[in-house]
Structures are given as C-alpha cells and as structure tokens.
Amino acid sequence: MTNRIFRLGLGLLLAGLASSALAAATPDAALAPRGAYVARAADCAACHTAPGGKPYAGGYAIASPLGAIYATNITPSKNAGIGNWSEAQFARAVREGVAADGHRLYPAMPYAEYSGMTDEDVHALYAYLITQVAPVDKAPTQRTQLGFPYNLRSLMAGWNLLFLDRQRNTPAAGASPQLARGRYLVDVLGHCGSCHTPRNLFMASDRGAYLAGGDVDGWHAPNLTSDPVSGIGGWSEDELAGFLRNGHAPGKAQAAGGMAEAVEHSLRYLSDDDLHAIAAYLKSVPAKARPGQTQPAYTFGQTAERAYDFDNAQSATTLAAIGKARAAAADVEAQRSNVAGVTDGAILFDSACASCHQPSGSGTADHYYPSLFHNTVTGAATPNNLVMAILRGVSRQGADGAAFMPGFAGDMDDGQVAAVANFVAAHFGNPALTVTAGEVAQLRVGGPAPAIQRAMPWLMGGAILVVLLAIALAARLVRRKRSP
Numbered sequence: 123m124t125n126r127i128f129r130l131g132l133g134l135l136l137a138g139l140a141s142s143a144l145a146a147a148t149p150d151a152a153l154a155p156r157g158a159y160v161a162r163a164a165d166c167a168a169c170h171t172a173p174g175g176k177p178y179a180g181g182y183a184i185a186s187p188l189g190a191i192y193a194t195n196i197t198p199s200k201n202a203g204i205g206n207w208s209e210a211q212f213a214r215a216v217r218e219g220v221a222a223d224g225h226r227l228y229p230a231m232p233y234a235e236y237s238g239m240t241d242e243d244v245h246a247l248y249a250y251l252i253t254q255v256a257p258v259d260k261a262p263t264q265r266t267q268l269g270f271p272y273n274l275r276s277l278m279a280g281w282n283l284l285f286l287d288r289q290r291n292t293p294a295a296g297a298s299p300q301l302a303r304g305r306y307l308v309d310v311l312g313h314c315g316s317c318h319t320p321r322n323l324f325m326a327s328d329r330g331a332y333l334a335g336g337d338v339d340g341w342h343a344p345n346l347t348s349d350p351v352s353g354i355g356g357w358s359e360d361e362l363a364g365f366l367r368n369g370h371a372p373g374k375a376q377a378a379g380g381m382a383e384a385v386e387h388s389l390r391y392l393s394d395d396d397l398h399a400i401a402a403y404l405k406s407v408p409a410k411a412r413p414g415q416t417q418p419a420y421t422f423g424q425t426a427e428r429a430y431d432f433d434n435a436q437s438a439t440t441l442a443a444i445g446k447a448r449a450a451a452a453d454v455e456a457q458r459s460n461v462a463g464v465t466d467g468a469i470l471f472d473s474a475c476a477s478c479h480q481p482s483g484s485g486t487a488d489h490y491y492p493s494l495f496h497n498t499v500t501g502a503a504t505p506n507n508l509v510m511a512i513l514r515g516v517s518r519q520g521a522d523g524a525a526f527m528p529g530f531a532g533d534m535d536d537g538q539v540a541a542v543a544n545f546v547a548a549h550f551g552n553p554a555l556t557v558t559a560g561e562v563a564q565l566r567v568g569g570p571a572p573a574i575q576r577a578m579p580w581l582m583g584g585a586i587l588v589v590l591l592a593i594a595l596a597a598r599l600v601r602r603k604r605s606p
C-alpha cells in the first residue's frame with residue numbers, strides 16, 4: 123500500500139513537471155486540425171454540447187444513477203468557459219479530473235479513461251478548443267446538485283487514489299502499431315469501457331471484467347471481448363468497422379441509446395485505418411464468456427438468405443399468431459389506430475411495429491427497417507435493449523445515412539411494452555428472453571439503482587459509527603490524562 127502511494131506520489135510529481143513544461147506553450151492554431159480529430163475521437167462534444175445548443179457550451183445532463191451531472195462550458199470564453207485556463211490546467215482537468223480552481227470533477231467526465239492521453243494529443247486538443255471554437259459567454263443554467271454525500275467533491279480524491287492510476291494506457295509489450303493504436307482509441311480516446319465495462323461498488327470500471335458488458339441508463343452495452351458466443355468473436359473486422367462507421371451491421375446489430383450518440387458524434391468521422399485498428403484490437407481482447415450463454419445473440423431466427431422470403435415456416439407461425447389474435451379481438455380497426463387498452467402482444471406488434479419491420483419481422487430488403495431476427499437485441503441474454511428500443515426508439519446519423527424509429531414510452535404502459543417485447547423475443551429472437559411489467563417500469567427510469575446507492579444507508583451508518591467510536595475513544599484518552 124505504501125509502495126502504491128509512493129508510486130502515485132511520484133506519478134503526480136512527474137505529471138506536475140510535465141504539466142509545467144506544457145504551460146509554457148501558447149496555443150498553436152496549426153495544430154487545430156489534429157486537435158479537432160482528437161476531440162472527435164474523444165467525443166468531447168457529445169457531453170459538452172446540449173441538444174440544440176451552441177458547440178461546447180455545456181448544459182447536457184448526464185443521467186447518473188446518483189442524479190443528473192451537467193457538463194460545463196468548455197468554449198474559450200474568459201468568463202464562462204476555459205478561456206483563462208493555461209494548457210497545464212486544461213491537461214490536469216482532462217487527465218486528472220481537477221478543475222482550474224482546484225475543485226474535483228465527477229468521473230462522469232471520463233478523466234479516468236483520458237488519463238492515458240498523450241501530451242501531443244492534449245496539446246493539439248487545447249489548441250483546437252482555444253483557437254477554433256466560438257466563445258459562449260454564458261454558463262449553463264442547470265447546475266449539478268447531487269445529494270449528500272455525493273455533493274462532497276473532495277471524496278473524489280479518495281476515488282482517484284483507488285482507481286485513477288490503474289487505467290494508464292500502456293500497450294502490451296510487442297503489440298503491433300495497429301493494435302497499440304486500437305487500444306489507445308478504445309481505452310483512452312473512445313472511452314468504450316465507460317459503458318462496455320461493468321462498474322464496481324464505487325462506480326469505477328471493474329478491471330476484472332474488462333469490456334465484458336455494462337449497464338448504462340437502462341441500456342446494456344454488450345460484451346466486446348473476443349469471445350465467439352458472448353462477445354464479438356464471430357464478427358469480421360469489416361463488420362465491426364462498418365458498424366462503428368454507419369451504426370448498423372446488417373444481420374447483426376443496430377446502434378441505439380449511447381451507442382447511437384457515439385456513432386453520430388464521434389465514430390462516423392474516424393479514418394478507415396482507425397476504425398480497423400479498433401476492430402483489430404477488439405478481436406484481440408481476451409475472451410470473457412457470459413456464464414450460461416450458449417449461442418451468439420445474432421444467430422437466433424431464420425437465416426439471412428430466407429429473411430425476405432415471407433412464405434417460410436417462421437413467418438407462417440408469426441402471421442398465424444397475429445391472425446388468431448386478430449380474430450379474437452373485438453374491434454380490430456380501432457385497435458390498429460390506437461393501442462390504448464390493447465394487452466395482446468401479437469396485436470400490439472401488428473399495430474405498432476409491423477408497418478416498418480413487416481408482419482414477418484423480416485424488415486425491408488434494403489435493411490433500412492432491420493429484421494428482428496439475426497439481431498443482437500432480440501437474441502440477447504438480457505431484455506434491456508429490446509425494452510429500451512421500444513420505449514425510446516432509435517435516432518441516429520451514421521456515415522451512410524440516418525435511422526429513425528419512434529419511441530413508444532408515451533403510448534404504451536409497462537404491461538404493453540412487456541407484452542410486445544415478449545412477443546418479439548418469442549417469435550424472432552431468444553425464446554428464453556422474457557420481461558415483466560415490473561422490469562419495464564424499472565428500465566423506464568434508467569435501470570436499477572447502483573449498488574453504491576443501495577449500500578449507502580449502511581455505509582453511512584458504518585461511517586457515523588466509526589466517527590462516534592473515534593470521538594468516544596478520544597474522550598476516554600483525554601479523561602485518563604486528566605485524572606492523575
């Protein structure tokens with residue numbers, strides 16, 4: 123432990139020296155194009171630009187399970203942004219989570235991942251933000267106000283001591299330049315693990331389950347390890363690169379939720395070489411299997427060749443189920459235009475989904491409306507993304523065009539969402555996948571509370587107990603000293 127602290131101290135000292143070397147430089151506009159690319163790859167705008175707001179002016183709410191955390195204004199404004207920050211102060215915020223005035227940032231700002239950013243990239247990023255971004259002289263109106271004890275920002279110092287130094291980006295010895303670049307893009311700039319690696323009790327990445335799949339705001343960011351069943355082992359490098367660029371891989375997956383944002387704001391702008399470096403690196407990540415999963419999520423349902431053949435066994439079963447439900451229903455036409463009160467999954471599917479995904483679930487031949495079989499969402503081991511896609515829909519701009527599916531959160535209650543999700547999973551996806559109305563209710567509000575929040579009453583109770591014991595002990599010592 124002392125050794126760790128010593129190493130950390132030494133690291134901070136060296137970082138300090140490196141930072142003061144950086145401070146001497148003035149922003150160099152010639153570096154701005156490189157800085158703009160770093161900003162894209164690191165997806166700074168995704169959080170620091172509010173929907174419809176000015177670039178980098180802040181105000182976007184990151185839905186943390188502990189409450190909303192608002193990203194700040196990082197335009198070069200002198201009164202509301204980072205216009206007065208030196209490069210050393212900027213570097214410290216990005217890599218160590220400490221703002222210019224010394225306050226600690228919450229790890230919602232992914233500094234634990236950015237801690238591995240190279241000096242050259244920080245330098246170029248600073249040049250870009252200071253010289254190319256239009257200053258916005260207004261701080262976001264929303265301010266982060268987490269409840270006690272999370273409002274104590276100094277607690278983050280302890281968090282950093284425990285979790286920050288572990289994430290330094292050091293490529294494996296002997297890694298090829300492509301794999302080293304891929305790892306840098308995945309771990310540092312792309313901070314893929316902030317969603318795809320599960321969190322431990324303290325909301326830090328669980329390094330033992332690196333890229334093995336994590337939960338974010340109700341969505342499940344799937345396993346990206348090379349495991350052929352639970353991970354991306356069965357994807358080709360081209361499929362992965364295409365998915366990152368366009369947001370969809372026909373016959374495998376589509377990007378919604380946080381992944382849609384990563385594609386829209388960041389990944390679709392990356393060079394082909396960088397996307398292939400990411401894909402090659404992911405395929406080299408040691409496999410981590412999900413216990414109990416026996417079949418890749420994208421292999422459920424009929425084969426891709428038969429997907430548009432409406433006259434096959436699977437489509438026939440689905441159409442028969444819909445027909446039967448329709449025959450039993452009282453007023454079919456009314457239900458088609460209004461799903462209020464409809465509880466049957468087949469009718470809900472026919473009314474709300476089949477117009478785009480087709481009654482057979484096959485989607486359209488151009489894949490604009492994707493098939494619901496051979497789809498990692500419907501064949502998944504958890505119902506999260508199926509439910510979230512139904513609730514929130516899909517909205518994404520990729521390199522090859524836009525994708526839009528409406529969300530049904532306002533039209534369907536929890537029971538209806540569960541019914542249509544169960545129908546879809548049973549007919550097109552993993553038949554073992556089921557979801558209850560209660561689970562839908564939980565996903566609607568962003569998924570179950572994290573362990574730290576559930577444990578907090580106990581932790582707090584424990585902390586108070588320790589403090590009381592310490593006071594009691596001190597009091598006894600004082601009394602003993604006084605009495606001769």
Ligand code: HEC
Binds near residue numbers: 161166170191215229
């Ligand atoms: C996943 C969301 C997210 C991404 C991506 C992100 N940030 Fe942040 N950033 C935040 C949040 C949230 C805060 C405020 C944290 C707080 O209040 O503790 C913040 C704070 C900051 C601050 C401190 C500003 C201040 O006024 O205190 C700087 C500087 C900053 N970010 C720069 C960047 C840069 C540069 C990038 C890209 C390399 C980036 N951020 C990417 C969410 C993000």
Ligand code: HEC
Binds near residue numbers: 381499
């Ligand atoms: C903000 C959270 C977030 C970040 C950051 C993120 N992802 Fe994702 N990713 C997701 C979610 C959620 C899904 C599931 C999307 C869906 O099914 O609609 C996903 C899906 C994927 C898939 C498809 C997997 C499958 O089995 O369907 C791949 C591949 C992927 N992400 C790669 C990456 C890479 C590489 C990065 C970093 C460059 C990254 N992601 C960054 C949240 C994220």
Ligand code: HEC
Binds near residue numbers: 499543
């Ligand atoms: C207006 C057309 C439309 C309707 C109606 C519609 N969808 Fe979609 N759906 C889409 C499009 C477009 C996509 C995304 C395609 C892409 O990303 O390339 C999509 C994607 C999906 C996905 C994959 C989501 C992911 O995260 O990967 C699922 C699952 C899905 N839809 C199920 C449904 C269900 C169930 C319903 C009915 C409750 C429904 N859709 C209604 C057009 C529609």
